[in-house]
Amino acid sequence: MTAENSATGQMTIAVDPHRPAVRRGPARGVVLAGLGVLAFSLTFPSTVWGLESFGPWSLVALRSLLAALIAGCALLAGRVPVPGRCHWAGLAVVAGGVVVGFPLLTSLALQTSTSSHAAVVVGLLPLTTALFSALRTGSRPPHAFWIAALTGAAVVIAFTVQQSGGKLSGGDLYLFGALVVCAAGYTEGGRLAGVMPGWQVIGWALVLALPLAVAGAAVALPFEPVHLTARGVVGLVWVAVGSTFLGLYVWYRGMAEIGVPRASQLQLAQPLLTLVWSFLALGEEVSAAAPVAAVAVLVCIAVTQRAGRGAGRRTGAATPVRS
Secondary structure, X not given: OEOOOOOOOOOOOOOOOOOOOOOOOHHHHHHHHHHHHHHHHOHHHHHHHHOOXXXXXXXXXXXXXXXXXXXXXXXXXXXXXXXXXXXXXXXXXXHHHXXXXXXXXXXXXXXXXXXXXXXXXXXXXXXXXXXXXXXXXXXXXXXXHHHHHHHHHHHHHHHHHHHOOOOOOOOHHHHHHHHHHHHHHHHHHHHHOOOOXXXXXXXXXXXHHHHHHHHHHHHHOOOOOOOOOHHHHHXXXXXXXXXXXXXHHHXXXXXXXXXXXXXXXXXXXXXXXXXXXXXXXXXXXXXXXHHHHHHHHHHHHHHHHHHHHHHHHHHOEOOOOOO
16 A cells, blocks of 8 residues: 555554654565465364364354454553544454454355365455455556466466365355455455554454454354364364464554555465365365466465565555554
């Protein structure tokens, strides 16, 4: 996102006004966003583990509840001021997209889809996020960026469809819905991370969703059977702490420093990473075409990052606040 293209206008920043903003190097932003992708790549296998102990509605409610408690404690410990009124609509989009919508829809999908098949939605997520960002912020990456992004998305889709035998499962509607709400949440979160620290973006979004999480847990737990297992508990803890809080924290910080379009294209590697974890953690088979697809995707990521740097130099990058 560039300062010229921001559609937010004058905004109140929910950080210490006496703390100066600093510019980070692009390499730091790539590393942070990459760590977020690594955390997200474990989400589907961990969700499958969590579904061994909890129903889909209970799992999502408990996931959000646990993450919100951690975020609330961190905000209280840091004595973070409440964000300005102008930010709450954006935080609601983040909460609805990445805290509630994506976890719920993917949990419902994973009842009938394998983790490797569900990775198809992540194959489309980078391109969808870049499109949402262009519409929301007015950013205009160069043609080389879009060509590489489309090529990378095509490679990932072809690979994941081949991996699933070319068949669409009954959970695909859930997955496509998850794709849309998550892209909206990523885009709005990336925008907000340009005016407040990334951990505060996800922290306040989780707090905003806390009443819904409490109500969801109270309603779902009595109706969905709970069979606690070690893998089920580990799965719940990871999706709450690793994917929802820590993963989104570094992800939004990375997006604030290198821009939403560039960061989103790093997620082209996420489906392939998910396939590796699905093989190791769940015993799902992985196609022999994985190395070829991995190399092709890495080439596309390199092109999008190079094109994104060129765009940043031409338009001027926004200066993120220090987290």
